[in-house]
Each structure stands twice: as structure tokens, then as C-alpha cells.
Amino acid sequence: MLNNKLYIKTWGCQMNEYDSSKIIDIMKKELNCKITKSVQNANILILNTCSIREKAQEKLFHQLGRWKNLKKNNPEIIIGVGGCVASQEGEKILKRAYYIDIIFGPQTFHRLPKMIYKVRKFKKYLIDISFPKIEKFKSFPLTKTKNVSSFVTIMEGCNKYCTYCIVPYTRGKEISRPYKDIILEIKNLSLQGVKEIHLLGQNVNSYNYRNIIKQDYCNFTKLLKMISKIKNIKRIRFTTSHPQNFSDDLINIYKKIPQLVSFLHLPVQSGSDRILSLMKRRYNVNEYIQIINKLKNIRPNIQISSDFIIGFPSETKKDFYDTISLILDIDLDMSFSFIYSARPGTPASKMKDNISINEKKERLHLLQYYLKQQTKKFSLKMINTIQIVLVEGISTQNNQYFGKTENNRTVFFTNDYNCIGEFVNVKIIDSYLYSLYAKFISVCKN
Ligand code: SAH
Ligand code: SF4
Ligand code: F3S
Numbered sequence: 001m002l003n004n005k006l007y008i009k010t011w012g013c014q015m016n017e018y019d020s021s022k023i024i025d026i027m028k029k030e031l032n033c034k035i036t037k038s039v040q041n042a043n044i045l046i047l048n049t050c051s052i053r054e055k056a057q058e059k060l061f062h063q064l065g066r067w068k069n070l071k072k073n074n075p076e077i078i079i080g081v082g083g084c085v086a087s088q089e090g091e092k093i094l095k096r097a098y099y100i101d102i103i104f105g106p107q108t109f110h111r112l113p114k115m116i117y118k119v120r121k122f123k124k125y126l127i128d129i130s131f132p133k134i135e136k137f138k139s140f141p142l143t144k145t146k147n148v149s150s151f152v153t154i155m156e157g158c159n160k161y162c163t164y165c166i167v168p169y170t171r172g173k174e175i176s177r178p179y180k181d182i183i184l185e186i187k188n189l190s191l192q193g194v195k196e197i198h199l200l201g202q203n204v205n206s207y208n209y210r211n212i213i214k215q216d217y218c219n220f221t222k223l224l225k226m227i228s229k230i231k232n233i234k235r236i237r238f239t240t241s242h243p244q245n246f247s248d249d250l251i252n253i254y255k256k257i258p259q260l261v262s263f264l265h266l267p268v269q270s271g272s273d274r275i276l277s278l279m280k281r282r283y284n285v286n287e288y289i290q291i292i293n294k295l296k297n298i299r300p301n302i303q304i305s306s307d308f309i310i311g312f313p314s315e316t317k318k319d320f321y322d323t324i325s326l327i328l329d330i331d332l333d334m335s336f337s338f339i340y341s342a343r344p345g346t347p348a349s350k351m352k353d354n355i356s357i358n359e360k361k362e363r364l365h366l367l368q369y370y371l372k373q374q375t376k377k378f379s380l381k382m383i384n385t386i387q388i389v390l391v392e393g394i395s396t397q398n399n400q401y402f403g404k405t406e407n408n409r410t411v412f413f414t415n416d417y418n419c420i421g422e423f424v425n426v427k428i429i430d431s432y433l434y435s436l437y438a439k440f441i442s443v444c445k446n
Pocket of ligand 1: 052053164165166167202203240241242267269307308309338339340341342343
């Protein structure tokens with residue numbers, strides 16, 4: 001039997017990371033694959049791509065160009081391109097990179113072992129970027145893990161069609177995984193020592209499992225309640241949620257589920273109603289603020305982070321300053337910000353974009369200055385406080401233990417004995433923008 005050695009490179013969001021981890025599980029199980037970190041040692045090379053912003057294609061062909069020579073020296077090597085660029089471009093990728101063997105999409109990566117078998121047998125490339133609904137999730141083997149925190153995808157795809165976004169076209173329509181499979185996956189993880197679950201989906205709060213024949217239904221709040229009952233799962237995070245589906249029910253669940261962290265990533269994108277409407281975000285600034293206020297009523301210390309798109313077509317200086325005001329008004333914590341990038345085939349790409357790139361860069365620069373100040377402020381406030389940290393491992397950089405606080409900051413500290421996998425109390429003594437240094441105090445009692 002062939003000695004399969006897989007090298008996989010992943011770009012993009014946490015869901016792509018999760019997908020790559022599932023590709024590894026499937027390839028190990030079905031092809032007895034070993035995973036290698038050295039591309040020179042591998043005979044199966046997989047690139048899991050992202051197309052959310054510009055230069056995605058350029059980056060892809062640049063990477064493939066490097067792999068081309070490896071294949072020249074060893075024609076037995078299989079090269080596969082997956083993810084969102086593969087889904088968007090399909091066969092077109094072959095025009096520039098004829099030496100590719102497999103093109104697969106985010107919904108068909110579970111078919112990779114069969115595709116590899118066929119490519120080897122028939123010596124011909126294969127393309128499968130279809131959207132075969134729930135089939136993929138059914139073929140995931142139960143994960144083996146040594147981690148204390150784990151991602152779990154609960155839904156995938158998007159029906160919102162924000163005018164700038166490529167995701168509905170690359171990931172397809174919303175699909176919610178059966179809740180029983182999700183619970184099974186989380187129970188399996190918890191039995192292996194996982195204590196924190198990070199639920200993933202393009203819009204987790206539109207999770208809506210329906211089996212009409214069995215009259216079996218489950219929405220996001222119901223799912224959260226079920227997860228909170230799983231033994232040893234002490235922290236629950238989720239990304240990304242959408243303001244439109246952030247119902248009062250979901251807000252109120254923060255009263256009932258202490259495992260839900262007091263840190264929420266809820267992207268607003270812009271502080272201008274006019275731009276939000278052009279983006280087709282389906283909420284206005286006031287509605288967004290209402291959600292945050294209601295949450296803060298229940299959890300006064302909750303910290304909110306967001307995503308922002310700067311320089312959307314026709315964004316005026318006033319629109320931009322409204323965004324800055326919103327950041328300060330709702331006292332946002334660390335957030336992500338991007339210059340608008342026209343994506344092929346999206347409605348926004350046909351809108352007149354009258355802002356120069358220099359102006360966009362200046363706006364982004366200023367916005368990021370304010371975001372940095374906010375992040376700093378929250379980090380500094382933590383100095384001298386006691387925080388609970390879930391210890392993930394020992395850093396190779398400084399040989400110190402590291403883990404995350406509830407508000408998603410990485411903390412480093414030293415300790416005399418191994419406390420990996422434990423929740424520990426630490427006292428924060430120093431702060432660097434995104435990471436903190438602390439003094440170990442004690443391991444938390446249950
Ligand atoms: N489903 C999530 C976001 C997923 S994409 C939501 O609706 O909030 C992650 C982030 O990428 C978005 O929040 C947005 O800020 C950014 N993004 C998406 N498309 C973009 C584009 N065309 N140009 C620039 N940024 C974009
Ligand atoms: Fe993209 Fe909008 Fe869907 Fe988020 S909600 S994935 S930004 S279309
Ligand atoms: Fe990128 Fe696709 Fe994720 S476009 S951000 S990999 S959903």
C-alpha cells in the first residue's frame with residue numbers, strides 16, 4: 001500500500017481551519033495518511049483557500065507555482081485545491097495551473113479519499129464543487145484531540161446575501177447540522193478533556209434544524225441549553241452571530257447559561273444607516289445598540305468586538321465618522337477592520353466606487369488607531385485583577401504556560417507544576433495590547 005503523506009495549508013476563517021482539521025481526520029482514517037509539516041516530504045498537497053477579500057486568486061497561483069516544481073520532480077504527487085476560491089473559480093483554476101489534480105469545494109472535502117483513488121487510477125483531474133447538503137457532516141469520524149478548547153461547526157452557508165460578500169456563493173445556502181450529531185461530537189470531545197467549545201457558523205444564531213417528518217426542531221437557544229448540560233463543558237463561545245437574528249430569547253439565555261462567556265463578537269460593519277442599508281445588513285445602528293444595551297443589562301461586564309468594512313462604495317466622511325462614534329459610544333473591545341474589496345459577481349461590485357484608495361487607507365488607519373486605543377484600555381483595566389484562565393499549553397517562544405481569559409485574551413505565566421488543561425486563577429501584572437502577563441495563584445476548584 002502506498003505511503004500517504006499529507007501536507008495541508010489553510011487560509012481564511014476559523015471554519016476553514018475546522019474544515020482542514022476534518023480533512024486530516026478523514027484522510028487519516030480512510031487513506032491511512034500521515035501528516036507532515038514539510039511539503040518536501042509529502043505526496044498529497046492540499047490548499048484550503050479563502051476568497052473573502054482581494055488578491056485571493058493571485059495568492060493561490062503564487063502558491064501553486066511553488067508546488068509545480070515539486071510535481072515536475074515527482075509526478076506521483078497529488079495536488080488538491082479546496083475552499084472558497086475553488087468553489088468560486090472551479091475549472092478556471094486549471095487554465096492557469098494545468099498540473100492540479102483535484103478541485104473540491106467546502107461541501108465536498110469528505111469525498112477527497114475517493115477522488116484521490118480515482119485520480120491515481122485514471123490519471124485524470126477531477127472537479128467536485130457541488131453542494132450536497134448534509135452529506136459531508138455525516139462522514140466525519142469522531143475526532144481524537146489533546147486540546148482543551150475545540151471548534152465545532154453547527155451550521156454552514158448563508159442566506160443573507162450582504163451586497164459585498166462572496167460567502168453565500170462559495171459556501172452555499174444555510175444548512176444546520178442535526179443537533180444530535182453536534183451533541184455527540186461535543187460529548188466525545190469532553191470525554192477527551194475538552195472544556196471549552198467554540199461553536200462555528202457563518203450565522204450561528206440562525207441555526208434552525210428541522211426534521212418535518214419526525215416533527216423534530218431545534219433553534220440556537222435550544223441548542224445552547226443542550227450543550228450547557230454536557231458534563232465538563234465550562235465555557236461556550238460562538239462566532240459569528242448576526243445582529244438581525246439576535247433575538248430577545250437569545251439575549252435572555254445569558255441569564256440562564258453561566259458557561260456562555262461574557263465576550264461577544266457581533267459584527268456591525270458600519271456606523272452609518274445609509275451604508276448599512278446599501279450593504280443590505282437588515283438592521284440599523286439603533287437596533288444594534290439596543291442589542292448591546294440589553295446584553296449589558298444582563299451581563300454588565302460583557303465585552304463586545306466587531307468587524308468593520310471601510311470605504312464601502314459612496315461612504316462619505318460623515319458615514320465614516322459615524323462609525324468612529326459608534327465604536328466609542330458602545331465602548332467596543334478589540335475588533336477587525338478591512339478596506340472594502342469588490343468581490344466578483346456581488347451587487348456591491350457594480351456600485352460606483354468613488355473613493356480613492358489613499359482616502360480608504362487613511363480612513364482605515366484612523367479607525368484602527370481608535371480600535372487600538374479601545375483594546376489597550378480594556379487590557380490595562382485588567383492589571384491587578386484576578387482572572388480565570390483555561391491553560392492550553394506551554395509556549396515554545398518563552399517557555400511559559402499560556403491560555404485564554406473569558407474575554408479572549410492570551411495570558412502567559414510561569415508555574416512549578418503542570419497545569420495544562422486546568423482552569424487557574426492568575427493575577428494580571430502586565431499588559432501588551434493583545435496578550436497579558438500574570439502571576440499564578442491557584443488551580444480553580446470545580
Ligand atoms: N457572517 C459574518 C461575517 C463573515 S465574513 C457576518 O455577517 O458578520 C468576515 C468579515 O469579513 C465580515 O464581517 C466583513 O467585515 C469582512 N468582509 C466580508 N466581505 C468583505 C469584502 N468584500 N470586503 C472587505 N471585507 C469583507
Ligand atoms: Fe457574508 Fe453577510 Fe452572510 Fe456574513 S451575513 S457571511 S457578511 S453575506
Ligand atoms: Fe474565506 Fe470562505 Fe471563510 S471566503 S472567510 S474561507 S467562508
